[in-house]
Amino acid sequence: MTINILEMKNITKEFPGVKALDDVNLQVKKGQIHALVGENGAGKSTLMKVLSGIYPVGTYSGEIIFDGELCQFKDIKESEGKGIVIIHQELALSPYLTVSENIFLGNERNKRGVINWYDTNVKAMALMKRVGLNIHHDALVKDIGVGHQQLVEIAKALAKDVRLLILDEPTAALNDEDSDSLLELLKELNEKQGITCIIISHKLNEVTKIADEITVIRDGATIETLIEGRDEITEDRIIKGMVGRELKDRYPKREPNIGDVAFEIKNWLVHDPLDEGRVRIKNISLNVRQGEIVGIAGLMGSGRTELAMSIFGRYYGKSIEGKMLKTGESLYVANVSQAIDEGLAYLTEDRKNAGLILSDDIRKNITLSKLGKISSNGVVNLNEEIQVAEEFCKKLRIKATDIYQSTGNLSGGNQQKVIIAKWLFSEPDLLILDEPTRGIDVGAKYEIYTIINQLASQGKSIIVISSELPELLGICDRIYIMNEGELVGELPKEEACQESIMRCIIQSTDRKKAASSMS
């Protein structure tokens, strides 16, 4: 009988308006690899942040018991002191420092503040050997590949005498070969050196391969824990746990009234703006009809946002190829302001950093994208502007003291409504909504769905990008599925369900893997 090294009991964590974790329980046995799976936004990362002290004690309720001891971490330093180390999806390495400097970053081998370089390098080389990192310890981190960087992160964790290693999507940025060797390493560390691991991953094939136990999280709650040897562990079984929820009346009813194709892209090809050799969007062709709501599903990093921003006035990407058609006629837009003039609108997923000007008031945010509409000879008619802002506040029920309130002080739902008002003011024909309800409470979500439905019934074409599959299933007429920059499926409303979408994604990954291993 193995004992639990970690027990998280009744963890509940709330953000203003959103319950991210609701009474979550997690038990991890000593010396095992434990996988944590769930959809985007299910609460996996939040749970790990609670565990590692990023959300300090007091901001959540529940108990954390590590190695038989009740822990109340105030910050990461304390959890690392106990031997809990988390490696985030975005690596926390300093690019202009060497490998050995990075391994001991924040944990320097020193005597009264003076670094002992001999000790640093010798110990670093020993750690690099343990993780099979076969490069020079003086290489700069920016010059080594992502796979090697991931190993540096693990070496860094080992330097801190790690007992519980948490990896958040460790293979997301790696190619298949690097992923395989990373998983091998984890298995070896686990078996030979007795380090317990928690791995968060979307790649279910990897999870089934290396995990001893799998905990499924959905909507901020633990659904089940599958144990190797006791339960049947297959991808299908896990998917069922991840998505098996019934849809209630969370989406307003709508009678679709769909017309002709209004907008179309053909063989759309986009290169990475920083690395022009790399293709980010591969030959995508899709269309939207009048009055139709089309969804784009896919995991994080599948290229949905990049696709949307490349359509919206080529804001993302370089050397874009392919055709864009509006009501059958070829359309070329060179920049964002042209795209707005041609009736395109893009509601960003990053509300605070790219959607609003937080220091400005509601009024100025609403009119920003089409100031020309209320000005003559470049002079803004301030009275008309006030009228416009008041009208939208009333129509979209934006809750604020008045239109002069700065948008930084609004709640997430109301901020989102201000951005929607901004794009409605520009009178678009095609609206691309990127994660329109992210971080918004259920009531506001319903209102936003209602607005989307109204727009569709006015004959506008709408593309919704969302990581929440139930949302896409609830409001869309048709769903495209993207994975790694490609379209991997298209499902009409009738055939779309969470299982079929997830299967499209997973099969395409598997296909790729098969193809690459054949060659």
Add this chain to the structure above:
Amino acid sequence: MENIKVILRKNMRQYAMLVALIVIMILFQILTKGILLKPINVHRLILQNSYILILAIGMMFCILSGGNIDLSVGSIVALIGASSALFSITLGLPVILSIFLSLALGVLVGMWQGYWIAYVKIPSFIVTLAGMLVFRGINNLILKGETIALPSLYVTIASGSIPDFIGGKGSSLHMTTIVIGLICAIIYVVLQYRDRQNKLKYNFQVISFRGFVMQSAIMFTIINLFTIWLARANGLPYIIIILLVLILIYAFIANRTVVGRHIYAMGGNSKTAELSGVKTKKLLFMIYANMGLLAAIAGIVFSGRLNSASPIAGDGFELDAIAACFIGGASASGGIGTVPGAIIGGFIMGILNNGMSIMGINVFWQKIVKGLVLLMAVAFDVYSKSKAKSKISYKTEVGKNENVLSGN
């Protein structure tokens, strides 16, 4: 009343600075035993600070666009002085032509810097630091280290007053100035009335008619008092006309035009602005070209005031202009600030200078006081903002805890 509250709330910082300006004025009026506000000193005060105020207007737009600054304006002032000497004295061109050529040179210099900042994306600090050295060097190259006297038109622009058409030469009061003041005051009241009528047409709330009359009467008196004050000295200086026109134009651009709105948006959040169709690169380029133009105007005014082109002209002006903007309420990260704010900030610095000079306080002490005033003004700003912020986060924190409790 609602309207007044909104206006007050929106411009808290600016009103605080206006109050500070008035307090400083009263303080020095007492400390200098009434010399500060004597007509002749008011006249001098404006002439002394005009070029800094002109620079501060342009600097405000640089800061608004996202915390950019221009360190080279002092050197551009010097360069324009030198080019004026080159065009009008060495080459012997007509004075008017040489003034226009100098203004064009200023725009060109601004475009040069704007190109590096906007399109090559080199930080403005570095580009203008380089400009500071380069333009000073070109000035010394042209002047060969010497000071060259300029034609009299330059002096007239900087220090001259309009002739008294009405009162004639002998009168103790400059009648033309008084008449101009009266006309301006009437125009102001008419414009305010029309704005009010317009608001009524849109069915907006406006202040009561009595309040409107009172407000107009106060402004009417202030404008006339100001011109009467000037009339008791030398009359209306040309430079005030230039300054007022510039303030009106640029305040209008900032508040009322699409370009102005785009500049605020870009400074508030450049990514949001770009995704809303704002052409941020082109705007930044234009802002620096404009800064060059205003620096050239300041250069002409200053060399007129010196009556010569000097190799050391404009030394340290950039810092005074930047300080004026920050004292006047600009945010160091951009997106917040106003043209009148920069003018108020400029006058606070100017009155500190002038008042302490009258009192005979050592220049060293003047620098210390000015530095501390700048620091305090911005500290006040940061403090009042963080206080507002902590209030909000405190609220949500309490809400969170309640939710957690009820969740159990």
